[in-house]
Amino acid sequence: MRTLGVMTARQDASFRRSMEVVVRSDRGLEIGQVLCEATDDALSHLDKPAAGSIVRSVSDDDIQGIDRIDSARTKKLDACQRHIDALSLDMKLIEVEQLFGGERTIVYYISEERVDFRELVKLLAKDFGTRVEMRQIGVRDEAKLLADYGDCGKPVCCNTHLSAMPPVSMKMAKLQKATLDPTKISGRCGRLKCCLRYEYDNYVETQKQLPKVGARVLTRDGTMKVLNQQILAEQLLVETEDRRRIVIDASEVISVLKGHQRPAESASANESKSKSRSRPDRSSGDSEAHSEGGSKKRSRNRKPRKTEAVVAKTDQAEKRKTDQDESTTESVAFDKEKKPTSRNKRSRNRNRRRKRGPKKEDT
Numbered sequence: 001m002r003t004l005g006v007m008t009a010r011q012d013a014s015f016r017r018s019m020e021v022v023v024r025s026d027r028g029l030e031i032g033q034v035l036c037e038a039t040d041d042a043l044s045h046l047d048k049p050a051a052g053s054i055v056r057s058v059s060d061d062d063i064q065g066i067d068r069i070d071s072a073r074t075k076k077l078d079a080c081q082r083h084i085d086a087l088s089l090d091m092k093l094i095e096v097e098q099l100f101g102g103e104r105t106i107v108y109y110i111s112e113e114r115v116d117f118r119e120l121v122k123l124l125a126k127d128f129g130t131r132v133e134m135r136q137i138g139v140r141d142e143a144k145l146l147a148d149y150g151d152c153g154k155p156v157c158c159n160t161h162l163s164a165m166p167p168v169s170m171k172m173a174k175l176q177k178a179t180l181d182p183t184k185i186s187g188r189c190g191r192l193k194c195c196l197r198y199e200y201d202n203y204v205e206t207q208k209q210l211p212k213v214g215a216r217v218l219t220r221d222g223t224m225k226v227l228n229q230q231i232l233a234e235q236l237l238v239e240t241e242d243r244r245r246i247v248i249d250a251s252e253v254i255s256v257l258k259g260h261q262r263p264a265e266s267a268s269a270n271e272s273k274s275k276s277r278s279r280p281d282r283s284s285g286d287s288e289a290h291s292e293g294g295s296k297k298r299s300r301n302r303k304p305r306k307t308e309a310v311v312a313k314t315d316q317a318e319k320r321k322t323d324q325d326e327s328t329t330e331s332v333a334f335d336k337e338k339k340p341t342s343r344n345k346r347s348r349n350r351n352r353r354r355k356r357g358p359k360k361e362d363t
Contacts, residue, residue, distance in 0.1 A: 002144070004163045005050030006038050013054070022062060022100065025052035029101030031066060047164055062100075069098050076128065080107060083123045091115050094137065095145045104131040108145060111136060140165050143189035150187060157194050168192040172200045175207070175231070199232075206231050210250050216257040219248065223257065 007023050015021065015034045023032040032054075036042055043049075058066075076096045084093060091111040098105045105128050109115075117134050124132045137145075144158040158165065173185050173196055187193045207229065211217050215226050217238065224238035227245065234250045 002159055003050055004035075004046060004161075005032075005052055006043065006046070007032065007052045007054045009054040015054070015057070020058040022055045022058060023052050024055055025050055028099045028103035029055070031058065031062070031100050049163065065100065069100065073098070076105070079127055080124060083120055087120055089115055089117065089120065091117070094142050098128075098130070102130060104133055106133045106135055108135050108137050108141070110138070110142060140189045140191060143187065147188035150193075151184075152195075156188055158189075162194060166194060166197045168194060168196050172196045175200065175203050177231075203231050206234065210234065211236065211253060211256050217253045218255045218257060219252050220254070224248075 005023075005025060007021075007025075009015065017034055017036065019034045021032050021034060023030055073096060076098070077093070080096055081093050084091060090113060091109045094108040094110060096105060096107055105124070107124070121132050121134060140158060143156060147156045147159060150156045168191070170180075170192070173180065173192065176196065176199065178185055178196065185192055185196070210229050210231065211226050213226050213229060217224055217226060217236075222241055224240050226236050226238055228237035230236070230247075235247050236250055236253070237245060237247055239245050
């Protein structure tokens, strides 16, 4: 599997682009290709690159060793697939890679579930005579190992310069006005193409500077309604007031009107706002005098209302008091008429007792 790494070299050695060299990495001796000098700008585009050192440039003996490894690759694939079928393992064999130094052999496979390959490792180590490493990968890594050229006619990105697989979504394809046909926007791995990610950030920044779809814009030719955007070209498909559809540059837009507001309505609204704001500033003294006069008039008008209400309440209170007085006088007179009758009865009883005299004692 191709990876990107930063390799150090001797000071007296000189290498040029596309030159094949033998490097020593954390995996062992490998064959590499020189891309560029490790400048600060180049390192800023790499995320945790592999480290190592350049041993030498590829010699004729090294080329013969590479040919032997390539010729033995098909035999190792057949042997590995035969052991997988014999053990009935649920896994898909993708690639068998042997390092140039012969330290280890790496077996790449795809499986949806966990696989117990301990017996398989023992059989392969016995057949190959090297250390065997099993590595599970995904469908994108499969394309990175096996794919050669993409639909654009160039080598696939994952096999050349991509060190990590960027996340790609259908939203990126819609924003770039790409076709939504899966067969045209999918790469060799069957997933969305990685190149849809490259210009997405530029599309987002450019779209922020354009009027939204459905907005009304003001131009030299009048007001227009935005129907569509051509983000990369920075153009707008608009509808004029006479129902014509034309394409204009975004630079021709003078301003964006809020909502469905017309230019005349916006001008009148601005004038009314300016007048309402300027009135208190121009005649502040008059407004204060007017407010004072108005408050005095209001106070004058309110006083009679208050006195009328008070008089009405006092009249009602006096009527209630007179009614209560009349009821109390009637009750008092009624009591006075009753009281004399009780006193007369008492006096009569006393007179009768006196006439009778003391009670006679029994003999």
